Amino acid sequence: GAVVSQHPSWVICKSGTSVKIECRSLDFQATTMFWYRQFPKQSLMLMATSNEGSKATYEQGVEKDKFLINHASLTLSTLTVTSAHPEDSSFYICSASDRGNTEAFFGQGTRLTVV
Amino acid sequence: AQSVAQPEDQVNVAEGNPLTVKCTYSVSGNPYLFWYVQYPNRGLQFLLKYITGDNLVKGSYGFEAEFNKSQTSFHLKKPSALVSDSALYFCAVRDIRNTGGFKTIFGAGTRLFVKA
Numbered sequence: 001g002a003v004v005s006q007h008p009s010w011v012i013c014k015s016g017t018s019v020k021i022e023c024r025s026l027d028f029q030a031t032t033m034f035w036y037r038q039f040p041k042q043s044l045m046l047m048a049t050s051n052e053g054s055k056a057t058y059e060q061g062v063e064k065d066k067f068l069i070n071h072a073s074l075t076l077s078t079l080t081v082t083s084a085h086p087e088d089s090s091f092y093i094c095s096a097s098d099r100g101n102t103e104a105f106f107g108q109g110t111r112l113t114v115v
Numbered sequence: 116a117q118s119v120a121q122p123e124d125q126v127n128v129a130e131g132n133p134l135t136v137k138c139t140y141s142v143s144g145n146p147y148l149f150w151y152v153q154y155p156n157r158g159l160q161f162l163l164k165y166i167t168g169d170n171l172v173k174g175s176y177g178f179e180a181e182f183n184k185s186q187t188s189f190h191l192k193k194p195s196a197l198v199s200d201s202a203l204y205f206c207a208v209r210d211i212r213n214t215g216g217f218k219t220i221f222g223a224g225t226r227l228f229v230k231a
Contacts, residue, residue: 006158032217043205044159044221093158097217102147102166103209104219108158 002028004096006107013084013114021079021110023094030096033077034104035069038091050077084114117142117210121222128196129230136191136225138180138206147209148189149219150180152202159205165189176200196229203227 003026013019023033032051036044050056050071058064066088068080077096081088091111097104118141128134140146147166151159163174170182180191189206206222 034218041203041226043223046218046220049218091156095219099217102211103149103161103164104217106151106159106161111156 002026002096002101002105004030004094004105004107006094006110008110009108010111011113013112015085015114016083018080018082019084019112021081021092021094021112023077023079023096023107025075025096025105028096028098028101029074030077031074031098032096032104033071034095034097035067035077035079036093036095038093038109040091044093047079081112084112086114088112089114117208117218117220119206119208119220119222121204121206121225123225124223125226125228127228127230130198131195134193134196134200134227134229136204136206136227138189138191138222139187140189140206140208141187142208142210144212146182146189147211148180148182149207149209150174150178150189150191151205151207153205153224154202162191162204196227198229198231201227201229 005024035047048056048058056069071077093109094107095104149164150162165182
């Protein structure tokens with residue numbers, strides 16, 4: 001299957017700082033990328049959907065100004081957690097697909113810890 | 116709305132015995148169904164998918180799943196469980212309608228414990 005690379009794998013940051021997570025499709029053009037959040041022992045909750053070159057569509061309850069998503073190219077989307085707080089600590093996973101794909105392909109996830 | 120239900124939080128099975136992890140779905144139109152496995156602090160690993168065709172789908176690591184349209188189920192199965200199969204399993208459905216945004220929606224997950 002296609003490869004999606006997420007970076008970094010883990011990050012620790014101080015409260016109040018911002019953290020950027022990258023999601024890259026390595027061998028295909030991703031017209032759509034998705035960002036998920038997973039709390040310990042829970043399912044993946046979709047945060048937002050981003051289409052290349054347009055604004056992201058956020059799920060209900062997700063703060064747009066806190067979780068900034070950029071999808072400037074067909075191979076890269078970024079999620080920036082702004083003014084991070086300890087409650088933002090979580091596992092963030094991206095996925096990417098082209099409309100021709102029957103499935104979306106997932107990155108390996110990023111463990112964010114805010115101290 | 117598309118949704119997926121995994122009725123069991125946890126499944127316990129002895130090594131060598133067959134295992135089943137249950138999943139039911141609710142979709143508009145034809146379902147695109149998936150199973151993923153997740154090990155601690157790791158991302159998702161794709162196991163198998165049903166798009167169309169044979170109702171019995173074979174996937175990675177000896178897993179298979181049976182699509183049952185009348186029961187709207189897509190249970191994951193393996194004839195002989197291994198201790199190394201112990202992990203968190205997610206059933207998922209992909210909304211392929213334009214209005215659905217092509218999202219993949221996940222079930223709550225089922226933790227599988229295989230005892231030696």
